[in-house]
Amino acid sequence: MQFEELIQLLITAEDAQEIDKHREEIAEWLPKVQNMFEYDQKNSAHQFDLWMHSVHTVVGLPRNLEDGMLYLAALLHDIGKPDCQVRGKRPEDTDMHYYGHPVQSRKIVEAEVIPYLLQKGAELSEEDRKRLIYYVEHHDDRMSLSLKHVREHMNIPVSFETFQKLMLLEVSDALAHVQIPVVAERVQVCNALAGEEGQRLYEQL
Numbered sequence: 224m225q226f227e228e229l230i231q232l233l234i235t236a237e238d239a240q241e242i243d244k245h246r247e248e249i250a251e252w253l254p255k256v257q258n259m260f261e262y263d264q265k266n267s268a269h270q271f272d273l274w275m276h277s278v279h280t281v282v283g284l285p286r287n288l289e290d291g292m293l294y295l296a297a298l299l300h301d302i303g304k305p306d307c308q309v310r311g312k313r314p315e316d317t318d319m320h321y322y323g324h325p326v327q328s329r330k331i332v333e334a335e336v337i338p339y340l341l342q343k344g345a346e347l348s349e350e351d352r353k354r355l356i357y358y359v360e361h362h363d364d365r366m367s368l369s370l371k372h373v374r375e376h377m378n379i380p381v382s383f384e385t386f387q388k389l390m391l392l393e394v395s396d397a398l399a400h401v402q403i404p405v406v407a408e409r410v411q412v413c414n415a416l417a418g419e420e421g422q423r424l425y426e427q428l
Contacts, residue, residue: 224248226345233294234287239278246274249298252343255335256298258305265308265319268400276399277301283395292351293388296358297395299336303327329360357381362392366412373416373424383425390417 224232224245229252236242242249250257262273269276281297288294307324310316337352347355357379366372376386393413400406415421 224251226252226340226343230291230295233281233298234291236282237286239275239282242278242281243275252340252345253299253336254339255302255331259302262305264304264321266321267318268403268406270401271399273301273304279399280392280395283398284391288388288391290354290388292355293358293392296355296362297392299332299355300325300328300359300362300392300396302331302336302359303329325360325363328362329356332356332359354381354385357385358389358392361389362396364389364393366390366393366409366416368412368415368420368424370424370427373421374428377425377428383421387417387421390414390421 229245229249232242232245246256246260256274256277259272259274259277264271264273264276271279277298277300280300281294284294284297301321301324303326304321304324306327307321308319309322310319333356337347337355340347361376364372373386376389377383381389390413394410394417397406397409397413402410416424
């Protein structure tokens, strides 16, 4: 599998199984993903292991958008979780938690994944790399329908189109969870920011 074929698979696959059957080929380009294979998240908001959660996040994105880095970010967004696993702070909380995992995922992508891809001959422009890192680092940002959060992202800075794609990633990530109320609310808010409500807020800046 060539890198371009990997990206095309992520962009076009119709279900998680279509990607999962290529997991070993994918690991040749992205060795670090092997840490996600069969990784039990031990969290009641998750019904999939870490790898399958990530694959479901990929296929939950709209198909065939012209931004391969969005789909690659969906696959890699939680790659830092195994480094961040901690038990809940309250005795009655039996879930594992992953505080700081977006930053850890970004560090892995920036320091390990991107250099390895470039070494193997993948064509990644500087703009591609910036978008990939942005999507991974901010995939779990807590959003609300407020001008404040749109402004924060515009000040990073990124284009508004890139911000709205991040919101699509947040929606897809959330839909790959168990739909408890806090997750369902995240879907609703980020869907709105990816659409007309986000555009309305952006025009107020």
